[in-house]
Amino acid sequence: MSALLLPDELWRRVLEIGGLSYKDLCCLSITCRRLHRLSDEDHLWSHRLSSDFPPPPPLNPSSSVSSSKSLYKLRFERDRDKRKATHQRAVLRKESQIVEHSRKLRDMETRLAQETHRMRAALVQLSDLHKVSQASVALNNVWQPEIIRGRQKQIVEQCVVPVESRLHALEMELRLCKQQISGLEKACKNEKRRLCLAEQELQSMRYHPLRDHPKPRDDAAQRTSKTKKLKRFHGQGRKS
Numbered sequence: 062m063s064a065l066l067l068p069d070e071l072w073r074r075v076l077e078i079g080g081l082s083y084k085d086l087c088c089l090s091i092t093c094r095r096l097h098r099l100s101d102e103d104h105l106w107s108h109r110l111s112s113d114f115p116p117p118p119p120l121n122p123s124s125s126v127s128s129s130k131s132l133y134k135l136r137f138e139r140d141r142d143k144r145k146a147t148h149q150r151a152v153l154r155k156e157s158q159i160v161e162h163s164r165k166l167r168d169m170e171t172r173l174a175q176e177t178h179r180m181r182a183a184l185v186q187l188s189d190l191h192k193v194s195q196a197s198v199a200l201n202n203v204w205q206p207e208i209i210r211g212r213q214k215q216i217v218e219q220c221v222v223p224v225e226s227r228l229h230a231l232e233m234e235l236r237l238c239k240q241q242i243s244g245l246e247k248a249c250k251n252e253k254r255r256l257c258l259a260e261q262e263l264q265s266m267r268y269h270p271l272r273d274h275p276k277p278r279d280d281a282a283q284r285t286s287k288t289k290k291l292k293r294f295h296g297q298g299r300k301s
Contacts, residue, residue: 072099083109083133106130114140148266155263162256169252173245180238187231 076099081089086105090097106129114136 069095069099072096073102076100076105077108081105083113083137101130103129106133109133110136113137152263152266155259155266159256159259159263162252162259166249166252166256169245169249173242173249176238176241176245180235180242183231183235183238187228187235190228190231 072095076086076089079085086100086109090100110129110133113133
């Protein structure tokens with residue numbers, strides 16, 4: 062027995078107890094004229110309206126909305142626009158987060174470059190002070206020619222601050238630079254991870270399965286082109 066032979070009362074009962082969503086009712090309405098008429102009845106859409114958009118607003122007799130289906134469509138479009146606006150705000154917030162992460166990362170990289178330059182300068186000064194210290198030791202303890210002794214004495218006399226004090230200060234500055242560089246490298250790594258995660262989330266939020274799906278190749282056009290080439294090849298074979 063075909064299902065379409067059932068009376069309208071049974072079909073109405075099936076549609077009422079079936080728990081159909083608005084998508085199901087829309088799909089049923091395009092199957093045949095009978096189901097289009099039955100799925101368009103007001104009591105079905107009134108139930109969907111009260112379920113999907115509680116509490117159901119009272120129908121104003123002077124309103125232009127004449128049926129529950131029309132009212133459902135109106136409420137659905139408003140809710141869809143609201144969801145789109147919410148999604149757009151979420152995308153803008155995520156873009157702002159990405160801009161902020163990028164700015165912080167650039168600042169950290171700039172500070173890291175400055176601390177690296179500062180550490181290299183401290184290493185150069187420390188190396189020079191070690192040379193001065195060695196020259197002072199050589200000046201006091203080792204016999205050298207007068208020219209070399211005079212040059213070493215000149216180097217030592219140029220140091221207004223005692224060499225040991227400057228060595229200690231530079232060693233402290235070098236340790237501080239290494240600590241700063243280590244902390245900045247760790248912070249840069251964490252900030253890059255957060256930036257990458259935010260970019261992935263933004264890409265996921267912007268993804269649209271229909272818009273971003275690659276277009277299929279036109280197989281029919283390819284088959285037509287191959288057929289023409291075969292005909293041209295066979296035509297040339299017959300002429301030869």
